[in-house]
Amino acid sequence: MPYQLVKFTCKYCGREYRLEKNAEEHEKKCYHNEANRACITCVNFQELNTEPVNVGYIKVVNAEKHCILGLDETFDDNGCTIKSLNNHCDGWAKIQ
Numbered sequence: 001m002p003y004q005l006v007k008f009t010c011k012y013c014g015r016e017y018r019l020e021k022n023a024e025e026h027e028k029k030c031y032h033n034e035a036n037r038a039c040i041t042c043v044n045f046q047e048l049n050t051e052p053v054n055v056g057y058i059k060v061v062n063a064e065k066h067c068i069l070g071l072d073e074t075f076d077d078n079g080c081t082i083k084s085l086n087n088h089c090d091g092w093a094k095i096q
């Protein structure tokens with residue numbers, strides 16, 4: 001007997017949930033939600049090239065994203081870690 005599967009998707013990052021309340025909880029703390037002022041949505045979080053490193057005959061430049069205000073601290077794959085909703089970054093500015 002087939003059944004219909006309903007899923008709820010975060011409108012900021014596309015993550016999927018079976019329960020609407022879990023999706024709503026996630027959206028409140030989603031890094032991609034500008035309301036959370038996370039690095040990934042901030043204009044000050046920019047790609048900076050590190051000093052070129054010689055690997056054999058090849059010069060390798062690693063591009064990493066950093067906060068140009070130096071306010072970034074804890075990072076994960078998504079950008080930065082929001083420890084709590086009261087811990088939003090004061091240096092956050094909207095990407096134009």
Ligand SMILES: [Zn+2]
Pocket residue numbers: 010011012013014015026027030031032
């Ligand atoms: Zn999300």
